[in-house]
Amino acid sequence: MIPVNEPLIGEKELKYVTECLKGGWISSTGKFIEEFEQKWAEYCGMKYGIAVSNGTVALQVAVRCLDLESHDEVIMPTFTIISCALAVIYNGCKPVLVDSDSETCTMDVTQIEEKITNKTKAIMVVHIYGHPCNMEPILELAQKYNLKIIEDAAEAHGAEYKGKKCGGFGDISCFSFYANKIITTGEGGMILTNNEEYAEKARSYRNLCFRKDRRFYHTELGYNFRLTNLQAAIGLAQLERIKELIEKKRWIGKMYTERLREIKGLQLPTEKDWAKNVYWMYGIVLDEKTNMNAAEFAMRLKEAGVDTRPFFLGMHEQPIFHKMGLFKDEHYPVAERIAKQGLYLPSGLTLTEEQIDKVCDAVKKILGR
Numbered sequence: 001m002i003p004v005n006e007p008l009i010g011e012k013e014l015k016y017v018t019e020c021l022k023g024g025w026i027s028s029t030g031k032f033i034e035e036f037e038q039k040w041a042e043y044c045g046m047k048y049g050i051a052v053s054n055g056t057v058a059l060q061v062a063v064r065c066l067d068l069e070s071h072d073e074v075i076m077p078t079f080t081i082i083s084c085a086l087a088v089i090y091n092g093c094k095p096v097l098v099d100s101d102s103e104t105c106t107m108d109v110t111q112i113e114e115k116i117t118n119k120t121k122a123i124m125v126v127h128i129y130g131h132p133c134n135m136e137p138i139l140e141l142a143q144k145y146n147l148k149i150i151e152d153a154a155e156a157h158g159a160e161y162k163g164k165k166c167g168g169f170g171d172i173s174c175f176s177f178y179a180n181k182i183i184t185t186g187e188g189g190m191i192l193t194n195n196e197e198y199a200e201k202a203r204s205y206r207n208l209c210f211r212k213d214r215r216f217y218h219t220e221l222g223y224n225f226r227l228t229n230l231q232a233a234i235g236l237a238q239l240e241r242i243k244e245l246i247e248k249k250r251w252i253g254k255m256y257t258e259r260l261r262e263i264k265g266l267q268l269p270t271e272k273d274w275a276k277n278v279y280w281m282y283g284i285v286l287d288e289k290t291n292m293n294a295a296e297f298a299m300r301l302k303e304a305g306v307d308t309r310p311f312f313l314g315m316h317e318q319p320i321f322h323k324m325g326l327f328k329d330e331h332y333p334v335a336e337r338i339a340k341q342g343l344y345l346p347s348g349l350t351l352t353e354e355q356i357d358k359v360c361d362a363v364k365k366i367l368g369r
Helices: 011-023 031-044 055-065 082-090 135-145 196-206 229-239 242-260 294-303 319-323 333-341 353-366
Strands: 048-052 073-077 094-098 120-126 148-152 172-176 189-193 282-286 342-345
Touching: 011 229, 031 048, 031 189, 031 229, 048 055, 048 196, 055 082, 055 148, 055 172, 055 189, 055 196, 073 082, 082 094, 082 120, 120 135, 135 148, 189 196, 229 242, 242 282, 242 353, 282 333, 294 342, 294 353, 333 342
Parallel strands: 073 094, 073 120, 120 148, 148 172
Antiparallel strands: 048 189, 172 189, 282 342
């Protein structure tokens, strides 16, 4: 079975982790945390980095840092992981959804302005599967309506919009370093910002709101969302070769595209002229004319020894949100279609050309080519 993802761990990761173990710095303080925070922020063009335990809590803390009030609205794509909506809801606010762009799967920027009300306080941008959102129209709307930008770049490590790194656009930006991400710490995340006040708040919230002047005296409620020095050691080692990792991801994307672009009935990932796609996952969308949806296609690929993952199911189709009275009678046709017809192929950094050939041969055979 060719796995959908497998992390690429090298000797430097082992060296740094061993240093932590031998020195005893295995918890939430240590030199690797500070260095990882600083270097990741610098890489993305931001001033401050605050490491946290995963990408979901990065979003939760980021929304809280904006000091939004109950029932304030945050515009976001329906086509994303549930973490984005959770972060808004957990902070007492309301997620307001827009549909997807049919080519990039990112949010359809043409739908944002019509969703802005006097309750709107922020736009949550989510870069999808390695391709950046079209940021310029979003930034213009944020300026026009005095809105904050929360940028979720969990799937876009090293991706660029007009030459600027994703994660460098938000008032506050978030990353995940889960095991399937380009840079991994196993579990882990990061908040980036140029705003010193937000940075201080994020550091406090992740660490139970301990006060600097009196440790066990609390004037606010925080969380235990800390990253460990062990995890940061892995992340720093990975960051030191991020150029190599991104080149491998883009090579995987190129290999798949060369082998699959002549197959009718398949929509392949795109790369807009204003974007650098890092192909975090190589997602394909089946045409309905194939008389097959993604679930059946995935089953048949698995029988051929190829593991896959389905696309996101839109927030407006999630049963739990219907129980909560959210998104009643809302429909987003692009997101609904790609959720039904889309999946991503094996895209891990250990993938070989021989494995890519096997995957593509299986795709062609199933589609009768």
